[in-house]
Amino acid sequence: MNDVLVVHGGTPLHGKTRVRGAKNLVSKAMVAALLGDSPSRLFNVPAISDVEIVRGLMELHGVRVTDGADGEMVLDPTDAGEADADEINVHAGSSRIPILLCGPLLHRLGHAFIPDLGGCNIGGRPIDFHLKALREFGAIVDKTASGMEITAPNGLHGTKLSLPYPSVGATEQILLTAVRAEGVTELSNAAIEPEIIDLICVLQKMGAIIKVHTDRVIEIEGVKRLGGYVHRPIPDRIEAASWAAAALATKGDVFVEGARQADMMTFLNTYLSVGGAFEVDDAPVGGGIRFWHPGGELRAVALETDVHPGFMTDWQQPMVVALTQARGLSIVHETVYERRLGYTKALNSMGATIQTYRECLGGTPCRFGRRNFMHSAVIAGPSKLHAADLVIPDLRAGFSHLIAALAAEGTSRVYGVNLINRGYEDFENKLAALGAHVERP
Ligand code: EPZ
Numbered sequence: 017m018n019d020v021l022v023v024h025g026g027t028p029l030h031g032k033t034r035v036r037g038a039k040n041l042v043s044k045a046m047v048a049a050l051l052g053d054s055p056s057r058l059f060n061v062p063a064i065s066d067v068e069i070v071r072g073l074m075e076l077h078g079v080r081v082t083d084g085a086d087g088e089m090v091l092d093p094t095d096a097g098e099a100d101a102d103e104i105n106v107h108a109g110s111s112r113i114p115i116l117l118c119g120p121l122l123h124r125l126g127h128a129f130i131p132d133l134g135g136c137n138i139g140g141r142p143i144d145f146h147l148k149a150l151r152e153f154g155a156i157v158d159k160t161a162s163g164m165e166i167t168a169p170n171g172l173h174g175t176k177l178s179l180p181y182p183s184v185g186a187t188e189q190i191l192l193t194a195v196r197a198e199g200v201t202e203l204s205n206a207a208i209e210p211e212i213i214d215l216i217c218v219l220q221k222m223g224a225i226i227k228v229h230t231d232r233v234i235e236i237e238g239v240k241r242l243g244g245y246v247h248r249p250i251p252d253r254i255e256a257a258s259w260a261a262a263a264l265a266t267k268g269d270v271f272v273e274g275a276r277q278a279d280m281m282t283f284l285n286t287y288l289s290v291g292g293a294f295e296v297d298d299a300p301v302g303g304g305i306r307f308w309h310p311g312g313e314l315r316a317v318a319l320e321t322d323v324h325p326g327f328m329t330d331w332q333q334p335m336v337v338a339l340t341q342a343r344g345l346s347i348v349h350e351t352v353y354e355r356r357l358g359y360t361k362a363l364n365s366m367g368a369t370i371q372t373y374r375e376c377l378g379g380t381p382c383r384f385g386r387r388n389f390m391h392s393a394v395i396a397g398p399s400k401l402h403a404a405d406l407v408i409p410d411l412r413a414g415f416s417h418l419i420a421a422l423a424a425e426g427t428s429r430v431y432g433v434n435l436i437n438r439g440y441e442d443f444e445n446k447l448a449a450l451g452a453h454v455e456r457p
Contacts, residue, residue, distance in 0.1 A: 028268035037249030119193030174199030261334030316344030347378035359413035
């Protein structure tokens with residue numbers, strides 16, 4: 017029963033909250049620390065379970081991880097070494113981060129064991145780009161019953177690579193491997209998300225030589241050794257957008273300290289088109305973005321998720337909840353993950369009118385068209401949402417269920433709510449501080 021949250025909806029969220037370092041950068045920066053020969057220091061690390069999982073993985077590999085005040089974390093890789101395969105398997109459980117340990121472990125130990133990967137169930141989530149790239153660097157991948165044994169008997173060598181799709185994880189894999197491979201690596205069709213650029217900043221601080229060209233080309237000149245880094249991560253733009261959408265859906269007004277305009281431009285454009293209001297406070301300390309519902313009716317929009325600089329796939333679910341409150345027909349075309357609209361059934365059970373389609377609606381044809389993936393949605397609004405019992409399917413959809421429950425009249429029970437701790441720090445207290453009526457049964 018301690019995985020259930022009771023939400024008494026219908027109260028606008030009002031007040032101030034804050035976001036810390038981006039989950040999807042912090043976890044990768046922690047892995048990068050394994051490439052250095054001296055300690056690395058990260059600031060503003062969020063207390064979320066995904067960070068705990070990576071921390072455990074680092075510790076299993078002999079990295080000493082210590083915490084300072086207010087989110088400071090020091091990772092000392094001096095004694096890094098072998099980890100027990102069974103322990104890695106048990107520990108990694110639900111995370112996809114272990115795959116990114118390949119390059120650092122190959123450089124450090126000459127081999128790596130990667131357990132079967134977990135993560136959110138939002139599509140096939142294959143790792144074929146990762147494995148192909150590792151092989152092109154000279155690694156040998158052996159699949160075993162419990163995972164993968166990866167070795168590089170002749171070392172890792174720079175190479176020319178092109179990704180079939182600008183995958184965030186595969187780009188990170190290539191960066192973390194190429195920085196200490198012998199020679200130059202040229203990667204085309206790379207992901208260029210702000211979290212990728214921030215990881216490049218981390219690696220450059222460690223001594224890596226990385227050039228980001230135009231047109232998604234990244235060139236990495238391998239170096240023999242890397243040191244530690246001191247880094248303050250970019251803010252979590254997914255969490256910031258989640259609070260922004262919650263403000264809109266509940267007709268509220270939320271200041272998100274730490275949110276940064278430059279990383280959220282595409283989201284902000286859509287926010288304005290829907291009829292939301294925002295105000296940027298650029299103060300270096302305490303600055304952020306205030307998001308609010310200015311009154312009147314919200315407007316329907318057509319949006320398509322895409323790789324950066326497009327509308328992030330992780331912004332889609334919270335925004336769809338807000339779109340249930342907009343007048344007219346909104347169209348959403350999800351082009352990054354093939355199964356990221358399943359959660360809309362739960363919204364329909366609360367009174368929303370959302371129809372999903374196999375066709376690519378409202379945008380450019382994507383990889384999923386005519387392949388039986390329900391990856392487009394039409395949302396008819398405004399709908400009066402009512403309370404329901406909800407089961408959280410994955411991290412982002414889970415937070416959207418919460419937003420819907422907050423916007424709905426009546427008392428909802430949200431099951432599996434602890435999953436939200438993976439990516440949202442202290443979310444229950446944050447909700448309560450914004451005036452939400454939530455309680456554990
Ligand atoms: C990262 O996942 C994020 N996770 C995701 O956030 C985010 O949604 C995603 O990037 C896109 O921005 C982390 O950073 C930990 P991808 P990643 O490789 O790297 C296909 C969250 O809730 N693909 O860019 O795993 C893949 O199936 C999470 O914070 C292959 O086909 O995503 C997908 O369709 C959810 N083969 C597309 O590429 C591969 O080998 C993009 O995936 C790799 C990917």
